Amino acid sequence: MSTFTPTYGATAQPDGTTQFRFWAPNATQVDVVIDDGAPAAMTREPNGDFVAQATCGAGARYRFRIDGDVAVPDPASRLQDGDVHDASLVTAPDAFAWQHADWRGRPFEETVLYELHPGLCGGFNGIAKRLPDLAALGVTAVELMPIADFPGARNWGYDGVLPYAPDTAYGTPDDLKRMIDTAHGLGLMVFLDVVYNHFGPDGNYLNAYARDFFTEDTQTPWGPAIDFRKTPVRTFFAENALYWLSEYRFDGLRLDAVHAIAEPEWLPEMAAFVRSHIGEDRQVHLVLENDDNIASHMENGFDAQWNDDAHHVVHHLLTGETNAYYIDYADAPAEKLARVLGEGFVFQGEPSKMRKGEPRGTPSHRLRPTAFVLFLQNHDQIGNRAMGERLISLAPPDHEALHAAVAMQLLCPHIPLIFMGEERGVETPFLYFTSHTDAELVKAVREGRRREFAGLHEFEDEAAQAKIPDPNESSTYERSRDDDAAGAPDASTWLDLYRHLLGLRRTRIAPHLAGATSLGAQVLGSHAVSARWLLGDGSTLAIFTNLGTETVTGEKLSDDYDAEAEVLFESRAGADAALRSVQLPAGTTVALLRAPSAP
Structure with a gap:
């Protein structure tokens, strides 16, 4: 099965050579260093690309040396020989033997998403072992939190720095392909969360040779915005989306926080590019996270948006919480829930308290119900709490209201998303975790996490802040495992509820959602x-x-x-x-x- 070949990176050729292409507009000279051999000069092209052809094939280790000084991994690396600071590897993208090459996907209306963290599930092979149970439950699509190579072995994935390289902490590229192939054999789609709004702070070498990748004109929570006005930048990310859908045969992508992309017109351009290259014989789906609630994206190439409005108002109704962004949903919450179910977004241009009275959103009533992904929990809404509490620990303890909310979520025509363990009544927390090695960065992340919650009443003093789990401690990661809930007394009750509701959705509702x-x-x-x-x-x-x-x-x-x-x-x-x-x-x-x- 042939795959799409991205412009940038290392491309093995049939004649035993490999072509290297690297965008370094701020470099004068670039050499490619293969298997720690002598540097080989690359040819500079007018747009700042450097190219070279060398006699080597799959498995060769390589770096790019900038102006005779620092040697860096390939930003379009398909695989690392270790971690983000190590050498990149040439790969053979067509070597995997797909068993279900005739899989063409499923209609979006049939989607029931199950979001999971690959590491906590045992990596790609561990996910594969869970797939039969998820398919039997009624899940139709597994969604992986980001897998692009990040520093260390423990990370949410949003600190990735090599967008084309699946992190080896989760397994090999063939392990990933085998997991996706297994899912397709069970009738399951597989979605991937991708991050196109920033790079993580550790292992990002772009400023050494491609400062033009960023613009100082616009700042984001992570620093200068990625400059999507540059053609190579637009190409790099649009092709990345197509690469995951083509080489790895993912069925869909969830684009993280696109409100932080300074050039939003790139989004429909990217969607059109992907769909024109995938062709009509496959069904692939594109989903957004966008705090700006721009409804027009769902009429220009995107299937749906994660509906934070829906989560926030249901969370407030179940818990009574009004801190942080829940303040926008504390007034007339039933009216806001009615608007969610009837029109999609709560905020369709109304002023937001969280935005100091600035308007948020655009009218969404014209959109189809399946243009909204409805969740009661996800990685953000649990893990961005100081102690990572799940909804089951916050809602009334008799769980009747939570059962009712689950039924509303799974039976309404919006696309449901379940967060890992939710279907088993898991009570273990899902915490924010990292595994940085730089002492200053470890300290900055820990202290930043504590400052983030210092404004809340329960974390006003330093003693309370000190109880917030340190993201870099391995125990924080281990506490987030959901395996211990498999034999919990209520697990079978929750599973029966989800199985029954998803069965109703599959047989009575989903066939008629188009x-x-x-x-x-x-x-x-x-x-x-x-x-x-x-x-x-x-x-x-x-x-x-x-x-x-x-x-x-x-x-x-x-x-x-x-x-x-x-x-x-x-x-x-x-x-x-x-x-x-x-x-x-x-x-x-x-x-x-x-x-x-x-x-």
Whole structure:
């Protein structure tokens, strides 16, 4: 199976040679050093590319020497001989024998995402062992947190510095391909989280030869923004997206924090580039994280966006938390949940308290329901808490409201995302972790983590801040494992709930999501809403959910209730009967499905 060949990096040729191409606009001379041999001069081209052809093949180690001084790894390295500071390796991209080469993907409407951290799952081989259980549960797509080579063996992946090189801490390139191949054999898609908004601080050598990669005009939380006005930069990242989808046959990408990309017009350009090269015989999907809530991206090449608005308002309803960004969701939260279910985004141009009154977002009501990824938890929303608590530890302990929220999430037409362990009621934390070796960087990360939470009441004093786990301690990583929940007393209860709900979604809802539209949503009480959707086959789905602790009573309950509709699901026995009596009990979700009207 032939694969796409990126412009930059090392490309092994059939004649036993390898072509090297390296963008170094701020360098005068560049040599390629192969297997620690004598430096070989590269030819400079007008745009700042340096090229060379050498007699070597797959497995050869190489670096680029800049102006006779520092030797650096290839920023487009396909594989490192160790870690980010070590030599790069020439690879043979077509050597893997795919067993399911005829896999073409699945429609986006069938997507049920399962986000996981590859290291905590045992690397690529460990993920492969989990896949049969996930497929049996009803998951249709596994989403890997970033795997681009990062410093050390423990990292979330957002500190990556070599976007083309899968980190060897998780296994070999063939291990990764074998895992994806196994997933395809089980009918599972595989998505990859990619980071195009910044590079990590450790192992990033770009300033030594390509300062033009960045612009001082725009600053991001990580420093100067990547300069997407430069053609080589646009090419580097657009081809990276295609590379993962082509060589490794990922089925989709999730683009991290694109609001930090200073040239947003690059996004539809990249999407068009990817789709034009993939061709119509494969179904690949592109998903965004974008705090700016720009709805037009979902009409220009992207399938969906992670809906932080949905998470934040549900989290507030379940926990009552109002700190940090939850302050934007504390007023009239039921109205905001109704807007999520009926229109997608909460913020569609309204002023945000977190943005000091500046408007946020654009109108999203015209978008299809599947343009929004709905999650109750993800790596950010757990791991960016000081102590990494999961929602199960924060919501009411009887779990009825949490059960109701899960039912609402998995049965509504938005695309659901489950975070690893959620389906088993895992209570172990998911913490922020690193494994840096530079003492100053270790200190900066630890102290920065403590400063981040110093404004919260529970971490006002230094003694409390000192209890925040040190990201660089190996124990922080080990505490984040979810394996110990496999035999927990409630694990089977949670699994049964998820299996049942995902079965309903697979058989009764997903086949009719193409062409689905919202019929609106309304507020029923302080923590309760109802919503309706017209599905693609003409049937009508209605969901009533009460995430509060008080029964809701009122005539509004009858507005969407249809006595002739099938009761698809009720999270508490007798909830449908209560609805007929114009009552919605606390901690309840009821889903009704009415068949298409007769012509």
